[in-house]
Structure formats: C-alpha cells, structure tokens
Amino acid sequence: MSGSLIKIDEEIVTSAVASVTLTGIDSTYDVYQVVASNIVPASDSQAIRIRVGTGGTPDSDSEYDMAYKVFESNTSFANHSEVNQTSWRGVTYGTGTGEAGNLIIYCFNFSNASEYSFITQEEVTYTNSPHLASFTGGGVHTVAEANDSISFHMASGNIASGRFVLYGLKK
C-alpha cells in the first residue's frame, strides 16, 4: 500500500557506541523516515548530532544548515538557526531516570545526486534539568550529492543505549 513504512535498517544500542549509522538509503523510495527511541547518552547533558553519509561514511564537512524551535516546559520557547555547521543537532539529553530522547526524522532527496539533502526533525525528551523539551525544525546539507546513510552521535561521549530504525515510505 502506498505510504506504508518498509523497514530498511535497525540498530539497537545495548553496549555504548560513539556513533550509530543507518544504511540502505537509495532511490527505491523517495522519502525515508528515521525513528529513534529511548536514546540515552553516556554523559549527562549532551545534544544528539546528525550527519548524512556517503558510502556509509558520515560527511563531516561544514555544510549543515538548520532552523528550529525548542519548546520547553520551564521557560519560554526559543527560535534557533545555524549555518555551515559540521552536523545537525537536537535537544540536550540527560542520563537520569526517564530522561531518554525520542525523535522522528524524514529524509528527502538523499539519493538524488543533483539536489541537496533535506530533513525535517521532531524530538521530545525529558531533559537533564529535568523538564520536558520538544523540538521541531528542518535542516539542509548544502551539497548536491547522493547520500546513502544517516548517522548519529552525541556532542560529546557515547550513546549508551537506544533504538534507531530506518524506514522507506512506499511509493
């Protein structure tokens, strides 16, 4: 059925790793979706970082732009924009009980070598403060290239645990 989710890759982190890469993005589907749940960093107060990949290797160039809004339950909402970063970012995750992070990313144009790769990103977490933090925004990698993977790491330290799943949206 059109619009169905087809699982492409799944990585379940049970032993700490510095990065997780989801592979298998190609022209089979126009849009891919990443669902990552219960992400816990090894070090407290770390934001997740996201990169596109080529040949399974994350691109660490300074071509990541994004704009997003962070909604926090303990303060006013904040608008952010960043250009020419070395990765996209998310909200800060904590290590305490119940502080896991959860996110959904839609990936557009990843396999199109003539277009930039785009994402839309939604996140929710109970942060290290602790309080509820939610995130919504979008990003672009301003390089016209085909990307076959997407990877995740923390701003500093390891990912202690979490489940990362890549789906294709059936045409």
Place this chain on the structure above:
Amino acid sequence: MATLEELTVTAQAEIDAIKTANGGDGMFAQVNNVRREFTEAEYDQAVIDKANSDFDQQENGYKTARQEAYGSIQDQLDMQYWDGVNSTTTWADHIAQVKADNPKPE
C-alpha cells in the same frame, strides 16, 4: 579562555588515551548491526568534533544556562507588575542574578 587550537590539542590527548591500543576503553561505531572500534579517520574526526563542541560550550554555554535559569515570561511579568505596585526590584534582581551566575566569557 582557550583557543580552538588549544582545545584541539587537549581533545587529541583525551581521544588518544581512549584508544584501546593505548589501554583505553575505545570508541565504537555501530553499523549494520556490527559494533566495531573507530578507524583512525573516525578517531581523527572525533578529535575535531570534541574540540568544536568544547569550544562552542565555552563560547555559548552561558546562553543555554541563562535560558534555563530565567523564570518564565509569565513569572517575569508577574514580578514586573508587583515591582510597579510595591516599588521593588524583584525582576531586575532576578535578571541580574541569572547573568551573574552564568557570566558571558571575557
């Protein structure tokens, strides 16, 4: 205030110490359900990432800290209302305290 170059040197030393070849716990990547130690290129990138992250925290960490420490807009408006009624300085004191507690790097 450390420069990015100085933080890179520090990050290099810390990442080198983490490598299993140097007796550390190692940094690992999980790809295709295989957990493997970082390649040298990935370790090099980790040094750059850590230095950039530390530099950003040094330069901009106070902004996040202040944002989290400020009272909500509703609470601040309430402070300003009662300051007007009672001729107090609760709101200005609150802002000054947050700024003092989370100073901007010189």
